Amino acid sequence: MSIVVLDGSTVREFVEDKEAFNKTMDEKFVELDANKDGVLCRSELRKALESLRLMESEMGMEVSSTPQELNALYDSVFDGFDTDHNNNVDLNEFRSEMKNIMLAIADGLGAAPIQLLLEEGSLLKDAVEFESAKTH
Numbered sequence: 363m364s365i366v367v368l369d370g371s372t373v374r375e376f377v378e379d380k381e382a383f384n385k386t387m388d389e390k391f392v393e394l395d396a397n398k399d400g401v402l403c404r405s406e407l408r409k410a411l412e413s414l415r416l417m418e419s420e421m422g423m424e425v426s427s428t429p430q431e432l433n434a435l436y437d438s439v440f441d442g443f444d445t446d447h448n449n450n451v452d453l454n455e456f457r458s459e460m461k462n463i464m465l466a467i468a469d470g471l472g473a474a475p476i477q478l479l480l481e482e483g484s485l486l487k488d489a490v491e492f493e494s495a496k497t498h
């Protein structure tokens with residue numbers, strides 16, 4: 363884990379650099395596709411969301427949620443990704459919903475830089491590294 367300082371514009375610039383963002387998403391997608399069939403099923407996406415740590419902070423998940431509540435929440439998130447409702451998430455669906463999520467996070471962060479403790483592999487960390495690679 364590492365401590366980073368970021369604000370909404372750091373995240374937004376990362377998302378809006380289509381090439382950099384899609385490259386990162388492609389790498390994540392391959393990593394997450396555990397059985398290598400080219401799509402993410404419910405359990406693969408759930409694992410992804412758990413590891414990205416987006417849910418707790420950005421989607422209003424309470425630590426005290428019951429397993430039933432968590433299942434319902436993950437189901438609704440999966441449905442958000444699976445826009446053509448074929449019960450799996452392909453690369454394009456993954457890219458576009460991750461973009462929505464990241465932009466929502468950017469809005470949530472606003473203009474004031476905040477300190478965050480991020481785990482390895484966090485997408486926000488990718489955003490920070492993207493920015494520092496650019497400015498140095």
Ligand SMILES: [Ca+2]
Nearest residue numbers: 395399401402
């Ligand atoms: Ca898969």
Ligand SMILES: [Ca+2]
Nearest residue numbers: 444448450451
């Ligand atoms: Ca789909």
